Amino acid sequence: xxxxxxxxxxxxxxxxxxxxxxxxxxxxxxxxxxxxxxxxxxxxxxxxxxxxxxxxxxxxxxxxxxxxxxxxxxxxxxxxxxxxxxxxxxxxxxxxxxxxxxxxxxxxxxxxxxxxxxxxxxxxxxxxxxxxxxxxxxxxxxxxxxxxxxxxxxxxxxxxxxxxxxxxxxxxxxxxxxxxxxxxxxxxxxxxxxxxxxxxxxxxxxxxxxxxxxxxxxxxxxxxxxxxxxxxxxxxxxxxxxxxxxxxxxxxxxxxx
Amino acid sequence: xxxxxxxxxxxxxxxxxxxxxxxxxxxxxxxxxxxxxxxxxxxxxxxxxxxxxxxxxxxxxxxxxxxxxxxxxxxxxxxxxxxxxxxxxxxxxxxxxxxxxxxxxxxxxxxxxxxxxxxxxxxxxxxxxxxxxxxxxxxxxxxxxxxxxxxxxxxxxxxxxxxxxxxxxxxxxxxxxxxxxxxxxxxxxxxxxxxxxxxxxxxxxxxxxxxxxxxxxxxxxxxxxxxxxxxxxxxxxxxxxxxxxxxxxxxxxxxxxxxxxxxxxxxxxxxxxxxxxxxxxxxxxxxxx
Numbered sequence: 001x002x003x004x005x006x007x008x009x010x011x012x013x014x015x016x017x018x019x020x021x022x023x024x025x026x027x028x029x030x031x032x033x034x035x036x037x038x039x040x041x042x043x044x045x046x047x048x049x050x051x052x053x054x055x056x057x058x059x060x061x062x063x064x065x066x067x068x069x070x071x072x073x074x075x076x077x078x079x080x081x082x083x084x085x086x087x088x089x090x091x092x093x094x095x096x097x098x099x100x101x102x103x104x105x106x107x108x109x110x111x112x113x114x115x116x117x118x119x120x121x122x123x124x125x126x127x128x129x130x131x132x133x134x135x136x137x138x139x140x141x142x143x144x145x146x147x148x149x150x151x152x153x154x155x156x157x158x159x160x161x162x163x164x165x166x167x168x169x170x171x172x173x174x175x176x177x178x179x180x181x182x183x184x185x186x187x188x189x190x191x192x193x194x195x196x197x198x199x200x201x202x203x204x205x206x207x208x209x210x211x212x213x214x215x216x217x218x219x220x221x222x223x224x225x226x227x228x229x230x231x232x233x234x235x236x237x238x239x240x241x242x243x244x245x246x247x248x249x250x251x252x253x254x255x256x257x
Numbered sequence: 258x259x260x261x262x263x264x265x266x267x268x269x270x271x272x273x274x275x276x277x278x279x280x281x282x283x284x285x286x287x288x289x290x291x292x293x294x295x296x297x298x299x300x301x302x303x304x305x306x307x308x309x310x311x312x313x314x315x316x317x318x319x320x321x322x323x324x325x326x327x328x329x330x331x332x333x334x335x336x337x338x339x340x341x342x343x344x345x346x347x348x349x350x351x352x353x354x355x356x357x358x359x360x361x362x363x364x365x366x367x368x369x370x371x372x373x374x375x376x377x378x379x380x381x382x383x384x385x386x387x388x389x390x391x392x393x394x395x396x397x398x399x400x401x402x403x404x405x406x407x408x409x410x411x412x413x414x415x416x417x418x419x420x421x422x423x424x425x426x427x428x429x430x431x432x433x434x435x436x437x438x439x440x441x442x443x444x445x446x447x448x449x450x451x452x453x454x455x456x457x458x459x460x461x462x463x464x465x466x467x468x469x470x471x472x473x474x475x476x477x478x479x480x481x482x483x484x485x486x487x488x489x490x491x492x493x494x495x496x497x498x499x500x501x502x503x504x505x506x507x508x509x510x511x512x513x514x515x516x517x518x519x520x521x522x523x524x525x526x527x528x529x530x531x532x533x534x535x536x537x538x539x540x541x542x543x544x545x546x
Contacts, residue, residue: 049452071454081449085467085544094463095453128546146453 001149008057016207028180032193035203036248041186049073065149074148078155080135082127089123117141133164151183205244337517356498364423365484372428376435397429402490419491426487427480434476438469481530
Protein backbone atom coordinates (compact mmCIF):
# COMPACT_ATOMS: atom_id res chain seq x y z
CA UNK A 1 0.00 0.00 0.00
CA UNK A 2 1.37 3.40 -0.98
CA UNK A 3 0.86 6.67 0.81
CA UNK A 4 0.38 9.94 -1.03
CA UNK A 5 0.29 13.51 0.29
CA UNK A 6 -1.02 16.27 -1.94
CA UNK A 7 -0.71 19.97 -1.16
CA UNK A 8 -0.98 19.59 2.60
CA UNK A 9 -1.03 22.95 4.41
CA UNK A 10 -1.99 23.78 7.94
CA UNK A 11 -2.36 26.81 10.19
CA UNK A 12 -2.58 26.94 13.97
CA UNK A 13 -4.17 30.26 14.90
CA UNK A 14 -2.12 32.85 13.02
CA UNK A 15 0.98 30.74 12.36
CA UNK A 16 1.20 28.61 9.31
CA UNK A 17 3.03 25.43 10.27
CA UNK A 18 3.00 23.50 7.00
CA UNK A 19 2.81 24.68 3.40
CA UNK A 20 2.20 22.65 0.27
CA UNK A 21 3.65 19.31 1.23
CA UNK A 22 3.67 16.77 -1.60
CA UNK A 23 5.09 13.42 -0.71
CA UNK A 24 4.88 9.79 -1.73
CA UNK A 25 5.82 6.84 0.45
CA UNK A 26 6.24 3.61 -1.50
CA UNK A 27 5.76 0.13 -0.18
CA UNK A 28 8.68 -1.33 1.73
CA UNK A 29 10.34 2.03 2.01
CA UNK A 30 11.49 3.96 5.07
CA UNK A 31 11.01 7.68 4.53
CA UNK A 32 12.70 9.85 7.13
CA UNK A 33 11.38 13.34 7.73
CA UNK A 34 13.88 15.73 9.28
CA UNK A 35 13.81 19.42 10.01
CA UNK A 36 14.48 21.98 12.75
CA UNK A 37 12.31 21.84 15.86
CA UNK A 38 8.88 23.36 15.41
CA UNK A 39 8.82 22.81 11.65
CA UNK A 40 5.68 20.71 11.84
CA UNK A 41 7.22 17.25 11.45
CA UNK A 42 5.09 15.68 14.13
CA UNK A 43 2.00 17.53 12.93
CA UNK A 44 2.58 16.10 9.48
CA UNK A 45 2.76 12.61 10.95
CA UNK A 46 -0.51 13.17 12.82
CA UNK A 47 -2.13 14.10 9.51
CA UNK A 48 -0.81 10.95 7.87
CA UNK A 49 -2.25 8.76 10.61
CA UNK A 50 -5.59 10.57 10.71
CA UNK A 51 -5.23 11.88 14.27
CA UNK A 52 -5.62 15.43 12.99
CA UNK A 53 -7.02 17.00 9.82
CA UNK A 54 -5.06 19.46 7.69
CA UNK A 55 -6.65 22.78 6.65
CA UNK A 56 -5.87 22.14 3.02
CA UNK A 57 -4.65 19.28 0.89
CA UNK A 58 -5.24 15.58 1.29
CA UNK A 59 -3.61 12.41 2.53
CA UNK A 60 -4.38 9.45 0.29
CA UNK A 61 -3.86 5.73 0.45
CA UNK A 62 -3.26 3.89 -2.79
CA UNK A 63 -4.29 0.27 -2.96
CA UNK A 64 -5.73 -2.05 -0.38
CA UNK A 65 -3.93 -2.77 2.89
CA UNK A 66 -2.27 -6.19 3.08
CA UNK A 67 -4.55 -9.06 4.02
CA UNK A 68 -5.01 -9.45 7.76
CA UNK A 69 -3.93 -5.91 8.59
CA UNK A 70 -5.92 -4.81 11.64
CA UNK A 71 -4.70 -1.23 11.73
CA UNK A 72 -3.07 -0.12 8.45
CA UNK A 73 -1.62 3.14 9.83
CA UNK A 74 0.10 2.42 13.14
CA UNK A 75 2.12 4.75 15.33
CA UNK A 76 5.21 4.27 17.42
CA UNK A 77 5.36 7.20 19.84
CA UNK A 78 8.32 9.02 21.30
CA UNK A 79 7.05 8.56 24.86
CA UNK A 80 6.19 4.88 24.23
CA UNK A 81 2.54 5.38 25.37
CA UNK A 82 2.37 2.08 27.25
CA UNK A 83 -0.39 1.59 29.80
CA UNK A 84 1.44 1.46 33.15
CA UNK A 85 -1.22 -0.84 34.65
CA UNK A 86 -0.82 -3.53 32.01
CA UNK A 87 2.00 -6.00 31.61
CA UNK A 88 4.03 -6.28 28.40
CA UNK A 89 1.64 -8.97 27.23
CA UNK A 90 -1.40 -6.91 28.28
CA UNK A 91 -0.17 -3.85 26.43
CA UNK A 92 0.07 -5.80 23.18
CA UNK A 93 -3.23 -7.50 23.92
CA UNK A 94 -4.93 -4.11 24.31
CA UNK A 95 -4.73 -3.27 20.62
CA UNK A 96 -5.99 -6.73 19.57
CA UNK A 97 -9.00 -6.85 21.88
CA UNK A 98 -11.32 -4.74 19.73
CA UNK A 99 -10.91 -6.88 16.63
CA UNK A 100 -13.00 -9.91 17.51
CA UNK A 101 -10.08 -12.32 17.83
CA UNK A 102 -10.50 -15.30 20.10
CA UNK A 103 -8.33 -15.50 23.21
CA UNK A 104 -6.28 -18.27 21.60
CA UNK A 105 -5.69 -16.27 18.40
CA UNK A 106 -4.68 -13.26 20.46
CA UNK A 107 -2.23 -15.32 22.48
CA UNK A 108 -0.74 -16.67 19.29
CA UNK A 109 -0.22 -13.18 17.83
CA UNK A 110 1.24 -11.91 21.10
CA UNK A 111 3.67 -14.80 21.45
CA UNK A 112 4.77 -14.43 17.85
CA UNK A 113 5.33 -10.71 18.02
CA UNK A 114 7.15 -10.84 21.38
CA UNK A 115 9.42 -13.55 20.01
CA UNK A 116 10.21 -11.43 16.96
CA UNK A 117 11.23 -8.48 19.14
CA UNK A 118 13.12 -10.58 21.69
CA UNK A 119 10.68 -9.86 24.51
CA UNK A 120 9.43 -13.37 25.28
CA UNK A 121 11.10 -13.41 28.69
CA UNK A 122 9.50 -10.13 29.69
CA UNK A 123 5.92 -11.09 29.00
CA UNK A 124 4.70 -10.58 32.56
CA UNK A 125 6.76 -7.47 33.37
CA UNK A 126 5.15 -4.11 34.08
CA UNK A 127 6.34 -1.01 32.19
CA UNK A 128 7.88 0.49 35.34
CA UNK A 129 10.24 -2.48 35.53
CA UNK A 130 11.56 -1.94 32.00
CA UNK A 131 14.33 0.31 30.72
CA UNK A 132 13.51 2.93 28.11
CA UNK A 133 14.87 0.75 25.32
CA UNK A 134 12.77 -2.23 26.38
CA UNK A 135 9.68 -0.03 26.62
CA UNK A 136 10.17 1.11 23.04
CA UNK A 137 10.67 -2.49 21.96
CA UNK A 138 7.31 -3.29 23.54
CA UNK A 139 5.76 -0.38 21.65
CA UNK A 140 7.28 -1.69 18.41
CA UNK A 141 5.98 -5.19 19.18
CA UNK A 142 2.56 -3.71 19.82
CA UNK A 143 2.70 -1.89 16.47
CA UNK A 144 3.74 -5.07 14.64
CA UNK A 145 0.94 -7.10 16.23
CA UNK A 146 -1.74 -5.29 14.22
CA UNK A 147 0.18 -5.96 10.99
CA UNK A 148 0.44 -2.34 9.84
CA UNK A 149 0.75 -1.32 6.21
CA UNK A 150 2.68 1.80 7.20
CA UNK A 151 4.43 2.41 10.52
CA UNK A 152 4.34 6.03 11.62
CA UNK A 153 7.30 6.58 13.90
CA UNK A 154 7.37 9.86 15.78
CA UNK A 155 10.95 10.34 17.03
CA UNK A 156 10.89 6.80 18.41
CA UNK A 157 14.46 6.90 19.70
CA UNK A 158 14.62 10.48 20.98
CA UNK A 159 13.77 9.61 24.58
CA UNK A 160 16.59 7.05 24.78
CA UNK A 161 20.25 7.42 25.65
CA UNK A 162 22.70 7.22 22.77
CA UNK A 163 23.86 3.64 23.44
CA UNK A 164 20.32 2.29 23.63
CA UNK A 165 19.58 4.25 20.48
CA UNK A 166 22.36 2.42 18.63
CA UNK A 167 21.03 -0.94 19.79
CA UNK A 168 17.49 -0.13 18.74
CA UNK A 169 18.65 1.14 15.37
CA UNK A 170 20.33 -2.22 14.79
CA UNK A 171 17.07 -3.90 15.82
CA UNK A 172 15.09 -1.79 13.38
CA UNK A 173 17.50 -2.55 10.55
CA UNK A 174 17.24 -6.27 11.31
CA UNK A 175 13.48 -6.03 11.48
CA UNK A 176 13.25 -4.21 8.17
CA UNK A 177 15.42 -6.81 6.47
CA UNK A 178 13.13 -9.57 7.65
CA UNK A 179 9.80 -7.86 7.18
CA UNK A 180 10.34 -5.02 4.68
CA UNK A 181 7.93 -2.80 6.54
CA UNK A 182 6.92 0.60 5.23
CA UNK A 183 7.59 3.50 7.55
CA UNK A 184 7.38 7.23 7.92
CA UNK A 185 10.10 8.09 10.39
CA UNK A 186 10.18 11.54 11.93
CA UNK A 187 13.41 12.50 13.66
CA UNK A 188 15.67 15.45 14.35
CA UNK A 189 18.69 13.19 14.54
CA UNK A 190 20.57 13.20 11.23
CA UNK A 191 22.54 10.04 12.05
CA UNK A 192 19.27 8.12 12.48
CA UNK A 193 17.94 9.45 9.21
CA UNK A 194 21.07 8.50 7.30
CA UNK A 195 21.17 5.08 8.90
CA UNK A 196 17.52 4.11 8.40
CA UNK A 197 16.13 6.19 5.56
CA UNK A 198 15.75 5.13 1.95
CA UNK A 199 14.50 8.62 1.36
CA UNK A 200 15.19 11.64 3.52
CA UNK A 201 12.76 14.53 3.35
CA UNK A 202 14.22 17.80 4.60
CA UNK A 203 11.65 20.28 5.88
CA UNK A 204 12.35 23.98 6.27
CA UNK A 205 11.67 26.10 9.32
CA UNK A 206 8.10 27.21 10.00
CA UNK A 207 6.09 27.23 7.81
CA UNK A 208 7.46 23.81 7.01
CA UNK A 209 7.88 23.05 3.33
CA UNK A 210 9.92 20.45 1.57
CA UNK A 211 13.40 21.81 0.87
CA UNK A 212 14.90 18.71 -0.53
CA UNK A 213 14.42 14.98 -0.84
CA UNK A 214 17.63 12.96 -0.60
CA UNK A 215 17.59 9.35 -1.74
CA UNK A 216 20.14 6.89 -0.38
CA UNK A 217 20.30 3.73 -2.47
CA UNK A 218 22.67 1.81 -0.22
CA UNK A 219 21.13 -1.23 1.43
CA UNK A 220 20.33 -0.72 5.12
CA UNK A 221 22.50 -3.68 6.14
CA UNK A 222 25.58 -2.16 4.46
CA UNK A 223 25.36 1.13 6.26
CA UNK A 224 28.17 0.81 8.76
CA UNK A 225 29.45 3.54 10.98
CA UNK A 226 32.28 5.68 9.57
CA UNK A 227 31.10 5.19 6.01
CA UNK A 228 32.57 8.03 3.97
CA UNK A 229 29.63 8.39 1.60
CA UNK A 230 27.05 8.38 4.36
CA UNK A 231 29.10 10.85 6.36
CA UNK A 232 29.18 13.13 3.34
CA UNK A 233 25.40 12.92 3.03
CA UNK A 234 25.00 13.67 6.72
CA UNK A 235 27.31 16.68 6.37
CA UNK A 236 25.30 17.96 3.41
CA UNK A 237 22.07 17.56 5.36
CA UNK A 238 23.55 19.52 8.24
CA UNK A 239 24.59 22.28 5.84
CA UNK A 240 21.01 22.44 4.64
CA UNK A 241 19.60 22.56 8.14
CA UNK A 242 22.14 24.59 10.02
CA UNK A 243 20.87 28.10 9.39
CA UNK A 244 17.28 26.99 9.72
CA UNK A 245 18.02 25.32 13.01
CA UNK A 246 19.76 28.42 14.30
CA UNK A 247 16.87 30.66 13.33
CA UNK A 248 14.35 28.21 14.77
CA UNK A 249 16.32 28.12 18.00
CA UNK A 250 15.95 31.89 18.39
CA UNK A 251 12.22 31.90 17.76
CA UNK A 252 9.82 32.62 20.58
CA UNK A 253 7.55 29.73 21.33
CA UNK A 254 4.10 31.29 21.17
CA UNK A 255 2.06 28.17 20.61
CA UNK A 256 2.16 24.51 21.34
CA UNK A 257 3.21 23.17 17.97
CA UNK B 258 46.72 23.56 41.15
CA UNK B 259 46.72 20.24 42.94
CA UNK B 260 47.21 19.68 46.62
CA UNK B 261 50.67 18.19 46.25
CA UNK B 262 51.68 21.18 44.14
CA UNK B 263 50.87 23.58 46.91
CA UNK B 264 52.57 21.61 49.62
CA UNK B 265 55.66 21.19 47.43
CA UNK B 266 55.84 24.93 46.99
CA UNK B 267 55.28 25.54 50.69
CA UNK B 268 58.08 23.22 51.72
CA UNK B 269 60.38 24.68 49.03
CA UNK B 270 59.94 28.04 50.69
CA UNK B 271 60.96 26.47 53.99
CA UNK B 272 57.50 26.72 55.51
CA UNK B 273 55.98 23.74 57.28
CA UNK B 274 53.17 22.14 55.25
CA UNK B 275 49.71 21.79 56.87
CA UNK B 276 48.80 22.78 60.47
CA UNK B 277 49.76 26.41 59.85
CA UNK B 278 47.46 29.40 60.30
CA UNK B 279 48.56 31.06 57.07
CA UNK B 280 45.84 31.01 54.36
CA UNK B 281 48.08 29.26 51.87
CA UNK B 282 48.73 26.41 54.25
CA UNK B 283 45.00 26.11 55.09
CA UNK B 284 44.42 25.08 51.48
CA UNK B 285 46.45 21.96 51.91
CA UNK B 286 44.49 20.47 54.79
CA UNK B 287 42.35 17.43 53.94
CA UNK B 288 38.77 17.76 55.06
CA UNK B 289 35.77 15.52 54.54
CA UNK B 290 33.01 17.09 52.44
CA UNK B 291 30.26 18.01 54.89
CA UNK B 292 27.11 15.90 54.43
CA UNK B 293 24.10 17.99 53.51
CA UNK B 294 21.63 15.46 52.11
CA UNK B 295 19.18 13.23 53.86
CA UNK B 296 15.79 13.81 55.46
CA UNK B 297 12.54 14.80 53.78
CA UNK B 298 11.73 11.16 53.17
CA UNK B 299 9.14 9.49 55.40
CA UNK B 300 10.33 6.12 56.63
CA UNK B 301 8.13 3.47 58.07
CA UNK B 302 8.51 3.39 61.88
CA UNK B 303 6.74 0.44 63.48
CA UNK B 304 5.05 0.27 66.90
CA UNK B 305 5.25 4.01 67.59
CA UNK B 306 1.59 4.60 66.70
CA UNK B 307 0.16 1.88 68.97
CA UNK B 308 2.65 2.89 71.68
CA UNK B 309 1.45 6.51 71.73
CA UNK B 310 -2.12 5.23 71.84
CA UNK B 311 -1.37 2.89 74.75
CA UNK B 312 0.54 5.59 76.64
CA UNK B 313 -2.43 7.98 76.45
CA UNK B 314 -4.78 5.27 77.72
CA UNK B 315 -2.47 4.40 80.62
CA UNK B 316 -2.06 8.07 81.64
CA UNK B 317 -5.80 8.60 81.37
CA UNK B 318 -6.59 5.53 83.47
CA UNK B 319 -4.00 6.54 86.07
CA UNK B 320 -5.46 10.06 86.19
CA UNK B 321 -8.97 8.69 86.74
CA UNK B 322 -7.89 6.18 89.40
CA UNK B 323 -5.95 8.78 91.36
CA UNK B 324 -8.79 11.29 91.12
CA UNK B 325 -6.89 13.89 89.06
CA UNK B 326 -9.53 13.47 86.35
CA UNK B 327 -13.01 13.70 87.82
CA UNK B 328 -15.35 10.90 86.93
CA UNK B 329 -18.02 13.48 86.07
CA UNK B 330 -15.82 15.14 83.48
CA UNK B 331 -14.46 12.02 81.84
CA UNK B 332 -15.06 8.39 82.74
CA UNK B 333 -12.03 6.11 82.97
CA UNK B 334 -11.15 3.95 79.96
CA UNK B 335 -11.84 0.89 82.13
CA UNK B 336 -15.42 2.09 82.66
CA UNK B 337 -15.91 2.66 78.97
CA UNK B 338 -14.54 -0.81 78.37
CA UNK B 339 -16.93 -2.20 80.94
CA UNK B 340 -19.83 -0.54 79.10
CA UNK B 341 -18.56 -2.08 75.90
CA UNK B 342 -18.34 -5.51 77.56
CA UNK B 343 -21.95 -5.22 78.63
CA UNK B 344 -22.91 -4.35 75.09
CA UNK B 345 -21.25 -7.53 73.91
CA UNK B 346 -22.75 -9.66 76.65
CA UNK B 347 -26.29 -8.49 76.14
CA UNK B 348 -25.91 -9.00 72.42
CA UNK B 349 -26.89 -5.36 71.80
CA UNK B 350 -23.59 -4.65 70.07
CA UNK B 351 -24.38 -6.82 67.06
CA UNK B 352 -27.82 -5.31 66.69
CA UNK B 353 -26.44 -1.77 66.70
CA UNK B 354 -23.46 -2.63 64.57
CA UNK B 355 -25.53 -4.64 62.09
CA UNK B 356 -28.03 -1.84 61.59
CA UNK B 357 -25.28 0.75 61.16
CA UNK B 358 -23.13 -1.32 58.83
CA UNK B 359 -26.09 -2.07 56.61
CA UNK B 360 -26.90 1.63 56.22
CA UNK B 361 -23.27 2.49 55.76
CA UNK B 362 -22.60 -0.15 53.11
CA UNK B 363 -25.78 0.47 51.12
CA UNK B 364 -25.51 4.26 51.28
CA UNK B 365 -21.80 4.45 50.59
CA UNK B 366 -21.84 1.90 47.75
CA UNK B 367 -24.70 3.67 46.01
CA UNK B 368 -23.11 7.07 46.58
CA UNK B 369 -19.76 5.87 45.25
CA UNK B 370 -21.26 4.20 42.17
CA UNK B 371 -23.40 7.18 41.26
CA UNK B 372 -20.51 9.53 42.04
CA UNK B 373 -18.10 7.64 39.79
CA UNK B 374 -20.70 7.55 36.98
CA UNK B 375 -21.44 11.28 37.21
CA UNK B 376 -17.74 12.10 37.67
CA UNK B 377 -16.91 10.16 34.51
CA UNK B 378 -19.62 12.00 32.60
CA UNK B 379 -18.29 15.35 33.78
CA UNK B 380 -14.77 14.31 32.84
CA UNK B 381 -15.75 13.01 29.41
CA UNK B 382 -18.49 15.31 28.12
CA UNK B 383 -18.08 19.07 27.98
CA UNK B 384 -21.86 19.52 28.11
CA UNK B 385 -22.14 17.47 31.31
CA UNK B 386 -19.25 19.44 32.78
CA UNK B 387 -20.85 22.78 31.94
CA UNK B 388 -24.22 21.68 33.28
CA UNK B 389 -23.37 19.61 36.34
CA UNK B 390 -20.14 21.03 37.75
CA UNK B 391 -21.74 24.28 39.05
CA UNK B 392 -24.52 22.19 40.55
CA UNK B 393 -22.02 19.97 42.32
CA UNK B 394 -20.13 23.01 43.61
CA UNK B 395 -23.36 24.49 44.90
CA UNK B 396 -24.61 21.33 46.62
CA UNK B 397 -21.34 19.90 47.98
CA UNK B 398 -20.87 22.42 50.81
CA UNK B 399 -24.44 22.03 52.14
CA UNK B 400 -24.26 20.00 55.37
CA UNK B 401 -26.44 17.00 54.57
CA UNK B 402 -27.58 17.02 58.22
CA UNK B 403 -29.47 20.23 57.47
CA UNK B 404 -31.40 18.39 54.76
CA UNK B 405 -32.30 15.47 57.02
CA UNK B 406 -35.88 16.66 57.72
CA UNK B 407 -36.39 16.96 53.96
CA UNK B 408 -35.00 13.48 53.42
CA UNK B 409 -37.42 12.19 56.06
CA UNK B 410 -40.32 13.70 54.11
CA UNK B 411 -39.01 12.40 50.79
CA UNK B 412 -37.74 8.97 51.73
CA UNK B 413 -39.70 8.17 54.89
CA UNK B 414 -38.67 7.97 58.52
CA UNK B 415 -37.32 4.43 58.10
CA UNK B 416 -34.16 3.28 56.38
CA UNK B 417 -34.72 5.46 53.28
CA UNK B 418 -33.83 8.79 54.82
CA UNK B 419 -30.77 7.35 56.58
CA UNK B 420 -29.39 5.69 53.48
CA UNK B 421 -30.14 8.84 51.45
CA UNK B 422 -28.16 11.03 53.86
CA UNK B 423 -25.12 8.78 53.59
CA UNK B 424 -25.59 8.45 49.83
CA UNK B 425 -25.61 12.20 49.25
CA UNK B 426 -22.73 12.70 51.63
CA UNK B 427 -20.46 10.27 49.78
CA UNK B 428 -21.74 11.19 46.30
CA UNK B 429 -20.30 14.70 45.98
CA UNK B 430 -16.69 14.11 47.04
CA UNK B 431 -16.64 11.09 44.71
CA UNK B 432 -17.87 13.18 41.78
CA UNK B 433 -15.16 15.76 42.35
CA UNK B 434 -12.41 13.16 42.82
CA UNK B 435 -13.46 11.16 39.75
CA UNK B 436 -13.79 14.10 37.37
CA UNK B 437 -10.43 15.43 38.55
CA UNK B 438 -8.93 11.98 38.01
CA UNK B 439 -10.28 11.81 34.47
CA UNK B 440 -8.82 15.24 33.73
CA UNK B 441 -5.42 14.00 34.84
CA UNK B 442 -5.30 10.89 32.66
CA UNK B 443 -2.35 11.15 30.29
CA UNK B 444 -3.82 12.34 26.97
CA UNK B 445 -1.02 10.70 25.00
CA UNK B 446 -2.40 7.33 26.14
CA UNK B 447 -5.82 8.32 24.81
CA UNK B 448 -4.22 9.34 21.48
CA UNK B 449 -2.47 5.98 21.41
CA UNK B 450 -5.81 4.21 21.90
CA UNK B 451 -7.36 6.21 19.09
CA UNK B 452 -4.41 5.58 16.79
CA UNK B 453 -4.91 1.83 17.21
CA UNK B 454 -8.59 2.16 16.40
CA UNK B 455 -9.88 1.28 19.87
CA UNK B 456 -13.59 1.90 20.33
CA UNK B 457 -14.74 4.80 22.48
CA UNK B 458 -16.02 2.45 25.13
CA UNK B 459 -12.73 0.52 25.16
CA UNK B 460 -10.81 3.74 25.67
CA UNK B 461 -13.03 4.71 28.60
CA UNK B 462 -12.89 1.27 30.19
CA UNK B 463 -9.25 0.37 29.59
CA UNK B 464 -7.48 3.73 29.60
CA UNK B 465 -9.57 6.44 31.30
CA UNK B 466 -10.97 4.42 34.21
CA UNK B 467 -7.72 2.75 35.34
CA UNK B 468 -5.93 6.06 34.85
CA UNK B 469 -8.42 7.81 37.13
CA UNK B 470 -8.34 5.00 39.70
CA UNK B 471 -5.76 6.58 42.04
CA UNK B 472 -7.94 9.69 42.34
CA UNK B 473 -11.12 7.64 42.74
CA UNK B 474 -9.57 5.65 45.58
CA UNK B 475 -8.37 8.71 47.44
CA UNK B 476 -11.88 10.08 46.98
CA UNK B 477 -13.18 6.84 48.48
CA UNK B 478 -11.12 7.46 51.61
CA UNK B 479 -12.70 10.86 52.08
CA UNK B 480 -16.23 9.76 51.29
CA UNK B 481 -15.99 6.77 53.65
CA UNK B 482 -15.06 9.08 56.52
CA UNK B 483 -17.89 11.44 55.62
CA UNK B 484 -20.26 8.46 55.49
CA UNK B 485 -19.33 7.45 59.04
CA UNK B 486 -19.79 11.02 60.26
CA UNK B 487 -23.21 11.20 58.61
CA UNK B 488 -24.21 7.83 60.02
CA UNK B 489 -24.54 9.33 63.50
CA UNK B 490 -26.46 12.29 62.12
CA UNK B 491 -28.79 10.06 60.13
CA UNK B 492 -29.55 7.90 63.15
CA UNK B 493 -30.62 10.97 65.13
CA UNK B 494 -34.15 10.67 63.84
CA UNK B 495 -36.28 7.63 64.43
CA UNK B 496 -33.63 4.97 64.66
CA UNK B 497 -34.08 2.24 67.23
CA UNK B 498 -30.79 0.51 66.59
CA UNK B 499 -27.47 1.72 65.27
CA UNK B 500 -24.16 2.88 66.73
CA UNK B 501 -25.24 6.49 66.20
CA UNK B 502 -28.57 5.90 67.91
CA UNK B 503 -26.77 4.22 70.78
CA UNK B 504 -24.40 7.16 71.22
CA UNK B 505 -27.21 9.69 71.09
CA UNK B 506 -29.24 7.73 73.63
CA UNK B 507 -26.24 7.45 75.93
CA UNK B 508 -25.63 11.17 75.52
CA UNK B 509 -29.16 12.17 76.42
CA UNK B 510 -28.95 9.93 79.51
CA UNK B 511 -25.50 11.33 80.39
CA UNK B 512 -24.20 7.79 80.42
CA UNK B 513 -20.75 8.99 79.45
CA UNK B 514 -19.16 5.56 79.75
CA UNK B 515 -21.56 4.17 77.14
CA UNK B 516 -21.05 7.27 75.01
CA UNK B 517 -17.31 6.71 75.01
CA UNK B 518 -17.76 3.02 74.16
CA UNK B 519 -19.92 4.02 71.17
CA UNK B 520 -17.41 6.61 70.01
CA UNK B 521 -14.66 4.00 70.23
CA UNK B 522 -16.73 1.70 68.02
CA UNK B 523 -17.08 4.50 65.45
CA UNK B 524 -13.38 5.18 65.42
CA UNK B 525 -12.66 1.46 65.09
CA UNK B 526 -15.00 1.41 62.11
CA UNK B 527 -13.07 4.31 60.60
CA UNK B 528 -9.77 2.50 61.14
CA UNK B 529 -11.04 -0.72 59.56
CA UNK B 530 -12.52 1.07 56.55
CA UNK B 531 -9.28 2.98 56.09
CA UNK B 532 -7.31 -0.26 56.29
CA UNK B 533 -9.61 -1.93 53.75
CA UNK B 534 -9.24 0.94 51.30
CA UNK B 535 -5.48 0.78 51.83
CA UNK B 536 -5.57 -2.90 50.87
CA UNK B 537 -7.70 -2.09 47.83
CA UNK B 538 -5.21 0.61 46.82
CA UNK B 539 -2.29 -1.76 47.12
CA UNK B 540 -4.12 -4.33 45.00
CA UNK B 541 -5.59 -2.03 42.35
CA UNK B 542 -2.58 0.25 42.05
CA UNK B 543 0.15 -2.38 42.21
CA UNK B 544 1.34 -1.14 38.81
CA UNK B 545 2.56 2.06 40.41
CA UNK B 546 6.17 2.26 41.44
